[in-house]
Amino acid sequence: MTLAYYPGCSMHGTSREYEESLLAVAAALELDLREIDDWSCCGASSAHVADHLLGVALPARNLALAEAQGADEVLAPCAACYNRLSGAVHAVADEPGMAAEVPEVLSRPFANSVRVLSIVELLQGLAPVIEERVAARLEPNPLEHLNIAAYWGCLLVRPAEITGFDDSERPTGMDDVISACAANPVRWNMAVECCGGAFSVSRTSSVLRLSRAAAFAAFAASRSAAATAALSASRARWAKSGCVSTKWRSKPRLAMGRPRARPTSWVM
Amino acid sequence: MGSEMTLPPHAIMRLTLANDRERLFGDDSLWLCLTCETCSARCPKEVDPARVIDALRELAAVEGAEHAPRTIRAFHESFLEQIRTTGRLSEVGLIMQYKLRSGALLQDVAVAPAMLRRGKLPLRAQRIEGIDEVKRLMAACERKRGAS
Numbered sequence: 001m002t003l004a005y006y007p008g009c010s011m012h013g014t015s016r017e018y019e020e021s022l023l024a025v026a027a028a029l030e031l032d033l034r035e036i037d038d039w040s041c042c043g044a045s046s047a048h049v050a051d052h053l054l055g056v057a058l059p060a061r062n063l064a065l066a067e068a069q070g071a072d073e074v075l076a077p078c079a080a081c082y083n084r085l086s087g088a089v090h091a092v093a094d095e096p097g098m099a100a101e102v103p104e105v106l107s108r109p110f111a112n113s114v115r116v117l118s119i120v121e122l123l124q125g126l127a128p129v130i131e132e133r134v135a136a137r138l139e140p141n142p143l144e145h146l147n148i149a150a151y152w153g154c155l156l157v158r159p160a161e162i163t164g165f166d167d168s169e170r171p172t173g174m175d176d177v178i179s180a181c182a183a184n185p186v187r188w189n190m191a192v193e194c195c196g197g198a199f200s201v202s203r204t205s206s207v208l209r210l211s212r213a214a215a216f217a218a219f220a221a222s223r224s225a226a227a228t229a230a231l232s233a234s235r236a237r238w239a240k241s242g243c244v245s246t247k248w249r250s251k252p253r254l255a256m257g258r259p260r261a262r263p264t265s266w267v268m
Numbered sequence: 269m270g271s272e273m274t275l276p277p278h279a280i281m282r283l284t285l286a287n288d289r290e291r292l293f294g295d296d297s298l299w300l301c302l303t304c305e306t307c308s309a310r311c312p313k314e315v316d317p318a319r320v321i322d323a324l325r326e327l328a329a330v331e332g333a334e335h336a337p338r339t340i341r342a343f344h345e346s347f348l349e350q351i352r353t354t355g356r357l358s359e360v361g362l363i364m365q366y367k368l369r370s371g372a373l374l375q376d377v378a379v380a381p382a383m384l385r386r387g388k389l390p391l392r393a394q395r396i397e398g399i400d401e402v403k404r405l406m407a408a409c410e411r412k413r414g415a416s
Contacts, residue, residue, distance in 0.1 A: 009356050009358070009359065010357075010395065012339065012390065013358070013359040013360070013389065013390055014359050014383065014388045014389070014390060015388075016386075016387060016388055017386075031377075038396050038397050038398050038401050039356075039396070040351070040356060040357045040396055040398065041350075041356040041357045042349075043341075045344075046343070046344040046348055047347075047348065047351075048303070048322055049303075049322065049324070049325055049344055050324065050325075050329065050344060050348060051326060051410070051413050052322065052323070053409045053410055053412055053413065054406065054409040055322075055341065055347065056411075057346035057405055057408075057409055058351070058405070061398075061401070061402070061405060070328055101412070104408070105405055105408040105409055106405060106413065107401065107404060107405070107408075108401075142401035154303075154305055154306070154361075156304070156306040158304070158305035158308070158309050159308060159309060159316075160309060160319075161306050168309055169309075181351075192306075192308065193306075194269070194302060194304035196269070196302060197302075198302050198303075199302060199340070199343075200377075201339075201341065201343055201362070201363065202339040202342065202343035202366070202370070202375075203300075203337075203339060203342045204375075204376075206269060206272060206300075210269075237286045256415060
């Protein structure tokens with residue numbers, strides 16, 4: 001299967017291990033990811049704060065490029081990019097005037113015909129294949145019987161109109177993938193709470209407070225591991241706390257480890 | 269982030285209805301919103317405070333009443349400047365500019381060696397071919413905002 005791919009800026013920088021694991025998983029699932037040629041930043045975190053039109057136009061440029069390059073679907077594995085791209089699709093479709101205004105500022109044709117896929121939608125759709133491959137190739141399977149708390153954060157599930165998962169308070173997509181890997185998804189309370197990621201540079205203390213609460217809750221619920229598809233969540237934890245080491249597994253991303261018994265070091 | 273705001277989302281909505289610009293713009297609450305959308309998702313009246321807050325921030329900037337904390341403003345300005353220069357976000361470039369704008373020169377310096385060692389801080393920015401197109405796009409949005 002061939003799929004257009006929008007990596008986004010962090011995948012080539014602070015979250016490079018996410019791209020490495022994604023490409024390894026894609027190879028194992030025989031997915032051919034074709035990077036959109038000459039893609040640009042989607043403006044996540046900042047453009048929509050400054051100007052609504054800019055917040056739509058920056059991601060729309062990439063959708064227009066994907067269209068011109070013959071794609072029907074684009075995979076945006078970064079949760080923030082996914083949210084902005086998918087938000088642009090809906091803004092252009094639903095907001096009055098946008099369908100005319102966006103091609104005008106883009107100076108290129110834009111039919112808004114591309115569907116944006118998150119990593120969870122993609123892997124959830126492939127869960128039967130994952131299950132079969134994991135059973136056939138991973139012996140022993142290091143994930144077997146591991147309790148895993150799926151952390152979604154904000155951008156994959158909200159607003160519900162643009163993301164379209166089954167339930168924005170208790171989504172189940174990631175659990176299907178965890179089960180397909182023969183691990184046990186656990187129920188816990190903070191799966192869709194905010195980690196503060198967008199402030200990881202500018203207001204670190206808030207990020208630590210929010211991420212720490214989620215990380216401890218995940219650990220308390222699972223006693224072993226948390227899975228996250230949110231880049232900034234794991235980046236914030238990794239960069240700031242050093243308490244959660246990231247290790248690659250056969251899933252979008254697994255941040256494994258036990259928070260050290262020095263909680264004071266988490267708070268600045 | 270509601271717990272860190274002097275005016276949490278429901279208060280912002282109330283003051284917006286009352287058109288109390290002085291209180292809305294005279295405080296950093298608007299800038300502490302991360303657009304996590306929790307308030308919009310859970311509002312029993314289906315109000316969308318996240319969109320309202322985005323719009324209020326735009327309005328505050330237009331009226332020159334921006335009370336964003338220096339660090340948060342520095343972050344957003346540096347972010348957009350990066351896109352304008354290369355078409356993509358160089359995280360190293362973002363941090364460098366952020367430090368200059370915010371004055372937080374030594375922030376996070378301790379984690380840099382470990383991140384460099386893991387290849388997480390590529391020093392060469394990727395400049396896209398269509399950079400002029402991105403510049404034109406950003407200028408066009410700015411013109412439209414100025415006109416509206």
